[in-house]
Amino acid sequence: MKTALLAFALLLPMLAHAQGADIFKGADLALGAKLIADNQCVQCHTRQVGGDGSAIYRPQGRIHNAGLLRGMVENCSTQLNLQLFPEEVTAIAAVLNRDFYKFK
Template sequence: MNTPYKTAMVWISFFFATVGHAQPAIYKDADYKLGEKLIAESKCVACHVSKVGGNGSAIYKPQGRINNASLLRGMVEQCNTELNLGMFPEDVTSVAAVLNRDHYKFK
């Protein structure tokens, strides 16, 4: 592969990595792989399914009282405390960022 072409590819993937997610500033340090893993391991979905059925995603209500990115992060922090999950602040941010990307889509 010649160099100008490679350079273009790097810029194009950079563009999609940045613009594709368009996440709020408070999630800029989020680790999406970590967030997904924590959501899977923390029984979040299992419990939500037992409350609302389906795949559990009906519990996430972007039009409800959680209506911006920092409230969403605060809600995850509250779950973390209440459920004694022992997540670090950066874990909480990563979990909230995954929920935002997949469900809430706050800007």
């Protein structure tokens, strides 16, 4: 069992890396923008990094593909107990990709 978990843990970053921005295809951008506003994402990011909060985007070497971006949004949802549905996480990540990351 431990071997299977280790193998999965090692494979997960490769799977995330393999995903292009096509994971955002069909995402509801209006919903994503509304959720960002409703959950005060900008205010939280501002508290974390200062300024207008945009310095949190594209931290050096941390998020360099669409899959990892979606994963970070999922992590925020989990850490803050937002209880977002998968399509809501995707919608938020799609807005962030459109406005900041621009992954293809």
